[in-house]
Amino acid sequence: MSDLQPFPETRRRPMKLYTLVTLMVCAIIGSVLLLVFALYSVQITHATRDDVKDTALGIARTLADSPEIKRGLLQPPQADIIQPIAQAVTKRNGLLFAVVTDMRGIRYSHPNEALLGLHFIGDDLPPALEGKENVSVNRGVLDEALRVFTPVYDDQHDQIGVVVVGISLKKVEEQITRGRLNAVWTILFSILMSSLAIWGLVRILKRILFGLEPYEISALFEQRQAMLQSLREGVVAVDIQGRVTMINHAAREILLLPSGQHADGSGNPPHAALLASLREVSQTGIARKDQEIGCNGRLLLCNMVPVKSQNRVIGAISTFRDKTEISQLMQRLDGMVNYVDALRAHTHEFMNKLHVILGLLHIKRYDKLEEYILQTAHIYQTDIGTVQRKIKSPVIAGFLLGKINRAKEAGITLTLADECHIPDTASEEQVAVLVTALGNLIENALDAMADQAEGEITLLLHYQNGWLSCEVSDDGPGIDPEHLDDVFIRGFSTKGENRGVGLFLARQQIQNLGGDIIVESEPGVFTQFFVHIPWDSERNIA
Numbered sequence: 151m152s153d154l155q156p157f158p159e160t161r162r163r164p165m166k167l168y169t170l171v172t173l174m175v176c177a178i179i180g181s182v183l184l185l186v187f188a189l190y191s192v193q194i195t196h197a198t199r200d201d202v203k204d205t206a207l208g209i210a211r212t213l214a215d216s217p218e219i220k221r222g223l224l225q226p227p228q229a230d231i232i233q234p235i236a237q238a239v240t241k242r243n244g245l246l247f248a249v250v251t252d253m254r255g256i257r258y259s260h261p262n263e264a265l266l267g268l269h270f271i272g273d274d275l276p277p278a279l280e281g282k283e284n285v286s287v288n289r290g291v292l293d294e295a296l297r298v299f300t301p302v303y304d305d306q307h308d309q310i311g312v313v314v315v316g317i318s319l320k321k322v323e324e325q326i327t328r329g330r331l332n333a334v335w336t337i338l339f340s341i342l343m344s345s346l347a348i349w350g351l352v353r354i355l356k357r358i359l360f361g362l363e364p365y366e367i368s369a370l371f372e373q374r375q376a377m378l379q380s381l382r383e384g385v386v387a388v389d390i391q392g393r394v395t396m397i398n399h400a401a402r403e404i405l406l407l408p409s410g411q412h413a414d415g416s417g418n419p420p421h422a423a424l425l426a427s428l429r430e431v432s433q434t435g436i437a438r439k440d441q442e443i444g445c446n447g448r449l450l451l452c453n454m455v456p457v458k459s460q461n462r463v464i465g466a467i468s469t470f471r472d473k474t475e476i477s478q479l480m481q482r483l484d485g486m487v488n489y490v491d492a493l494r495a496h497t498h499e500f501m502n503k504l505h506v507i508l509g510l511l512h513i514k515r516y517d518k519l520e521e522y523i524l525q526t527a528h529i530y531q532t533d534i535g536t537v538q539r540k541i542k543s544p545v546i547a548g549f550l551l552g553k554i555n556r557a558k559e560a561g562i563t564l565t566l567a568d569e570c571h572i573p574d575t576a577s578e579e580q581v582a583v584l585v586t587a588l589g590n591l592i593e594n595a596l597d598a599m600a601d602q603a604e605g606e607i608t609l610l611l612h613y614q615n616g617w618l619s620c621e622v623s624d625d626g627p628g629i630d631p632e633h634l635d636d637v638f639i640r641g642f643s644t645k646g647e648n649r650g651v652g653l654f655l656a657r658q659q660i661q662n663l664g665g666d667i668i669v670e671s672e673p674g675v676f677t678q679f680f681v682h683i684p685w686d687s688e689r690n691i692a
Contacts, residue, residue: 379399557596594652
């Protein structure tokens with residue numbers, strides 16, 4: 151076992167939120183700061199040189215306008231009038247040199263007094279001798295410098311010389327370097343503040359995300375989506391404004407109309423009632439349980455609860471299921487139970503008949519025995535045998551046997567017409583719809599005739615060309631003509647409150663199957679319901 155190597159991980163663990171945010175923000179801030187530093191360096195270089203140039207021009211113009219300079223240019227260089235002034239200006243302003251020349255280019259001042267009276271060196275002097283200010287970078291006898299030339303005029307505005315001011319380029323570079331160093335310190339301070347901001351941002355994000363990492367959030371989201379979409383119940387959530395924020399596939403199938411339709415017959419969206427209830431729950435904060443809501447031709451059984459965050463309602467969520475499915479399951483189960491109960495009752499009755507036959511054999515009353523057997527066979531033929539011969543579906547047969555016994559107990563006769571014939575079907579939905587329809591119609595007939603001493607219910611079931619026609623008629627009190635159109639409305643009933651659901655569900659399921667149901671009645675005489683539904687017999691399916 152020690153030789154086994156651990157299975158290598160095929161998927162690298164994702165970065166943590168702190169690392170991811172730090173790298174992303176640092177990359178952005180670093181790029182911005184580098185760009186700002188580059189632009190600032192270029193700008194500070196140009197700004198420093200322009201500032202130095204403007205300073206030098208200002209000094210040169212001041213010297214050019216000085217009366218002493220003008221008077222000195224009218225004397226020979228040895229008069230020593232301009233040299234002291236130029237030396238003082240050079241020292242005071244930290245210049246490399248301040249040179250004054252006449253119109254021949256002869257120096258009247260220079261930091262090196264041995265060069266006084268000699269010709270100025272440089273090809274950038276001639277433009278100034280022609281009365282033009284100019285700026286250049288050149289190297290003379292001292293060092294490479296930024297040189298500014300300004301002409302000097304006498305009182306008659308005739309040019310009599312030139313003032314040249316030079317600033318060492320090393321000094322200019324030192325100023326540029328100081329500006330860049332200030333920029334570097336600013337960037338370092340920005341990096342420090344950005345680091346603190348990143349740290350605070352990550353802490354706030356972690357608090358908002360409940361300490362979860364991004365990959366954990368994505369995994370939880372995928373699990374949540376898979377869980378929601380796997381539910382057979384519909385799930386819908388809304389925010390405090392009533393906007394839908396979440397809906398799963400089951401809810402879409404139940405709530406949405408077929409493609410191309412956006413409203414029901416009344417002009418409202420099919421889910422309007424459900425959303426209205428959800429909005430009310432989100433506003434009141436009061437949950438609702440097992441509320442029945444009609445939607446898109448279906449009856450939904452809904453549970454709604456408010457969604458709270460920090461003791462504040464931020465929305466509502468509803469889980470619901472089509473109640474017709476539950477009703478179909480209950481009715482199918484009820485049919486099977488009735489079938490089993492009928493078989494159990496007939497089994498006990500058959501055992502009793504066997505005991506009677508055995509007793510007649512023991513006492514050798516063969517004439518009575520023959521009479522009893524014939525009578526028993528006749529009862530079987532007219533009761534169970536008739537149902538099984540006409541109704542091939544065991545679920546429906548058991549259901550009708552249960553209803554026949556239920557009618558007998560109520561003192562009512564439930565009769566199957568001689569023309570009855572139903573082939574079996576493999577469609578559980580069709581069986582469930584038929585059981586729902588017949589169950590509600592028979593029960594309503596029994597309730598209507600509960601106050602009569604006797605009554606009769608006639609049931610006709612006929613199959614032809616893929617369709618099953620059913621007729622349930624009774625001789626009860628009937629239905630008032632003004633109520634004939636209301637009997638299929640949910641909640642309408644003349645029997646009291648919390649009634650009026652059976653016929654609504656029956657009609658809804660019949661129409662969803664593609665069939666129809668109508669009613670005819672004459673008060674005090676009869677009531678007839680006609681049901682027409684598709685029926686896929688085993689012969690057609692094969």
